[in-house]
Amino acid sequence: MSYNIPDNLKGLSAAEVNASRAKYGWNQLSDNHKNTWFELLVDILKEPMLILLIIISMIYVFVGNYGEAVFMFVAIVAVTAISFYQDNRSKKALEELEKLNEPLSTVIRDGKVSEIPTHEIVVGDLCITEEGRIINADGRILHSNDFSVNESSLTGESFSVFKDSKSEDNLVYGGTVTVSGLAVFEVTEIGKETRVGKIGESIKNIKEEISPLQVQIQKFVKAMAIVGILIFLIVCVYSFIDSGNLVASLLNGLTLAMSVLPEEIPVAFTTFMALGAWKLMREGIIIKRSSIVETLGSTTVICTDKTGTITENSMQLKYLYNYATDSSYDQERFEKSDLRELIDYAMWSSEPVPFDPMEITLHKIYEKTQNQDLRKEYALxxxxxxxxxxxxxxxxxxxxxxxxxxxxxxxxxxxxxxxKLPDSEKDKIRAIVKSYGEQGFRLLGVGKAKFEGNNFPAKQQDFEFQFLGLTVFYDPPKKGIQEVFQDIYDAGIKVKVITGDNADTTKAIAAQGGIRILTPPINGSEIVNRSEAEIMAIAEQTTLFTRMFPDAKLAVVNALKKKGEVVAMLGDGVNDGPALKAAHIGVAMGNKGTEIAKSAAALIITNDDLQKLIIGIAAGRRIYANIKKAVQYIISIHIPIILTVSLPLFLGWVFPQIFSPVHVIFLELVMGPTCSIVYENEPIEKDTMKRPPRAMSDTFLSINELGISIVQGLIITIGILFVYQFTVQQGGTEEKTRAMVFTTLIFANILLSYANRSFHYSILESFKNRNLLLVGISIAVLLFLVVILYVAPVAQFFAVAALSGYELGIALSVATASVLWFEVYKLIGRIVRAKKV
Incomplete structure (x- = not known):
């Protein structure tokens, strides 16, 4: 893009940039400290499960059970490695997102204009700022063109201030917003030394608000931790009174505490959200904070702009209406001399360096039709x-x-x-405007005025204008946009169009784009003077909002939120900022979006394709469903572990210590990767985008869902305890009984991970959605089981006996029955739902 910048402004050379950076550092408000692998490791070692493992291993060392102690240390390494792998994946995904979220700044270096990441700005750089952009460093204006800036972020005053190089105040400040025009400024302060940087030091310790789901998960984990502590104390006291053996009592208590702790849940949540955001980034959807993925899946209303979102934003000039001749001209007749004045003034009313597609078109038409190009002779x-x-x-x-x-x-x-036209003439022109609008055309009126002296009116409306005519543009709907909106409606999501265009044009384009219009359009001026209750009713019932301005957009978004809707607001302009910020999910367009819009938004679509938002919503629903699957799996499989450890002890069965910490930690090593790696990779179920969105007010697990998980766990427990008693009745030794119980629990664990891939479709149907990670981990677990049962030193260490084929068949049969009853439950559910439809 050409900026018409004076030739004497060359900027810094590469050597000068390096020298300045060496002296003043990088343009960033914080030290941008990144956790090293050592710091990640220290954080992992603070996890409750690892602390328990370390305590148990020390007890084994103290009593001389060195084999168990070595295993515990190996388990510590394994758990640490898994946690480190998960944390590192999440960390790298978030770092990549952070890089993409960094705004670019326009600078002049070595006489060339280029865009660089904002943190690379140095003192002495020449920066260019223009309408809609955030200023990213403090500086002094060297050149400007009708430049005004909003400094409310520093001063609290929301009005615009005009500045130039000759002004008494010719300084600009980082964090302020360019309202109009263009300026070139020399950077004087960067990073912490800027005015906003000094203010930012006072708020840098404010923590980001966590999401509702995070709150629910934290409460659940804390509650289970308290339960674990209570169980530890109860089991220790009971076991010590019963046996008088303090070490054995401690190990019994710690074993049960380990089986209660659901430490996999917060790890799974972090992993799912971070990797979900990273995968969306690869689709061209940049998410500023990973927890927004959770909200995406709950979207109930999409508020979208028209231009560039529903339409191509191509702005083809189809007709010109010339008032002087009262005639319309198509493209083939644009070179008529009758139109020169209209084309002239349409171009002069545009920016000298056009950015808007309509203004670019007007400049091109001027170039093609005028005999003499006067643009270099006149200055704005x-x-x-x-x-x-x-x-x-x-x-x-x-x-x-x-x-x-x-x-x-x-x-x-x-x-x-x-x-100054008679009302009859105005009515005639309004009829022409309406006729074009109903066909989907977008129109601009053009006027000219005369004024002597420099005491210009405070408002442009105070000039005496002569009406020249109309420019008639056509911005066709995007190819495939009807299918996009059909997908949105199929997902149970409502659509609202919020645009600055007129009602006739908006209605025509919306209809062509496949939007369902059930009520007449409402314009912005009809909204702002209504009561809150009236606005809420209008927002809920109306589809098309036209001639909208910032306050009206904000009012509609807030009204929809108060009605309980989860609002995704799409916007690209400076005036969209408040509504983008207020919406649950502010969505900015990457190509045509201003920096203000991108700054206010929580999500950026890089190619302005509305289909990407559908991909994002689908990803949000998939991730949320998979987190639920992981948590329900964790609940279901923890129940048999807890009860298998505790019931033989409390009921005084023949083998009270059927599981030791060694067995529990092996099960934990199986469960960790299954819930936080395997389920994260689970594909979306085929009808996910045909279901209505979940309500944000819903608890993470409903009573029904929690009940199913508990029942699954109890039935697996019944199966395992049956195997226990069956083996004892058959004269099995403690080692044989332990092997049967342990093997049954491993089989049940694997089968449960497959059964819970879907709570609607059958296990056979879910095999159509390939998840090679699940298959790989299942095979690895079975191989470990074979080693534990049949490699003598390992079997001796785990205190188990080898099982015959018949005994393996019993274990597998019981595990299958205790898990796959759920397939019958799902079948009944499918039949009931099919009858309702």
Whole structure:
């Protein structure tokens, strides 16, 4: 892009950049400290499970059971390695997301304009800022073009301040927002030395708010930790009174405490969210904080812009209406001399360096149709930025001979309202506007004015404008957009279109795009003066919101939230910032989005494709469902471990210490990877995007879901205790009984991990969704079991006896029965649901 910057502004050389960075450092507010592998390791060693393992291993060393102590130390290494692997994967995923979330800054170096990551700005750099961009360092203005800045982030005053190199205050500050125009400034302060950096030091310790799901998981884990402590104390006291053996009592208590702790749950949550965000990043969806993935799946309403989201944002100029001749002209007749003034003023009312697609088109039409290009002869010396309800903008140009051009464009209603036309003529033009709008065309009115002197009106509406005509653009709906909206509706999500365009155009394009329109459009001015209850009713019932401005957008988003909706708001402009910030999920467009919009949003779609949001919602639903599967698996499999350890002890059975810490830690090593690695990799179920979104107010596990998990665990327990008593009745030794119970529990564990892949579809149906990690871990666990049972030294260490084929068959049969009854339950559920449909 050309910025028309003076030739004398060359910027720093590469050597000067390096020298400045060596002296002043990087442009970042914090030290950007990253956890080293050692710090990750220290954090892992603070986990309750590892602390218990260390205590148990020390007890074994103390009593001289060195074999068990060595195994415990090996287990410590294994658990640490698994935790380190999971934490490191999450850490790397979040670091990659952090890099993508960093804004770029435009600088001049070695006489060339380029974009660099903001943290690479150095003192002495020449930075370019323009409308809609955040200033990323403090500096002094060297060159500007109708530049104004909003400094409310520092001063609290929300009005814009015009500045230039000759102003008494010619400084700009990091964190402030460019409202209009363009400026080149020399960086004087970076990082912590900027004004916002000094303010930021006082708030850097504020912690990020955690999500509702995180709160529920933390409460559950804390409750189970308390239960574990109580059980430890009860078992220790009971066992000591019964046996008088303090060491054995401690080991019994610690074994049961280990079986109660669900330490896999927070690890699984962190892993699922971080890797989910990382996978979305690879799809072109940048998520600023990983916990937003949880909210994505709950989206109930999508509020979308029209231009560039539903449409291609191509802005093809199809017709020109010239008021002087009262005629419309198609593209083939744009070179008619009758149209030169209209095209002239349409171009002059655009930015000198256009960014908006319509303004780019107007510049191109000017180049093709005008005999003499006057753009280099006239300089923009005053500007009224886009404002008003409906909006318009005005530019004042002047050449060296003091000849002036005052040009305005905006919504046809806005230009008509400031033009001195009879009401009958205005009505005629409104009829033309309506006719074009109903066909899906987007129109701009164009006007011109004259003014002597420099005492310009405070408002552009105070000029006396002459109405010149209309520019008629067509921005066609994107290919495949109807299918996208059908997918959204199939997922039970409502759609609202919130746009600055007029009602007729919006309604036509929305209909062409496949949006279901059940009520008439509402415009922004009809919203803001209503009561809160009225706005809530309008927001819920209305699909199309037109001529919307920031306060109206914010009012609609807040009203939908109060109605209990989970709102995803799509926006790209400076004026979308408040609504993006207020929505549960603010979504900015990566290509056409301003830096303000990207800063306010929680999620950025890099290619402006609405289909990506559907992918994000599907990912959110998949991840949430998989976390539930992992947690239900953990609950179900912990119950038989807890009861198998405790019941023989409390009921005084012949072999009270059927499991030692060695057996429990092996089971923990099986469960950890299964829940936090295997289930994270579980594909989405085929009808997930045909179900309605879950309510944010729902508890993580419903009473029914929790009940199913408990019943699954109890039935597995019944099966295992049956095997225990069966083996004892057959005259089995303690080693044989332990081997049968342990093997049955391992088989049940593996089968449960397959059965719980879906709580709706059969286990055979779930095999169609390949999960090679699950297969790999299952095979590895079975191989370990073979080693434990049939390699004599290992069997002796685990205090088990080898099992015959008949005994293995008994264990497998009982495990299958105690797990796969759930398939009958799922079948009945499918039949009942099918009858309801």
């Amino acid at each position: 010396f005053h500007e009224y930025p886009l404002d008003g309800k409906p909006p318009m903008m005005t530019h004042l140009f002047e050449n060296t001979g003091k000849d002036r051009i005052i040009a305005a464009k905006g919504a046809p209603e806005a230009i008509l309202s400031v033009s």
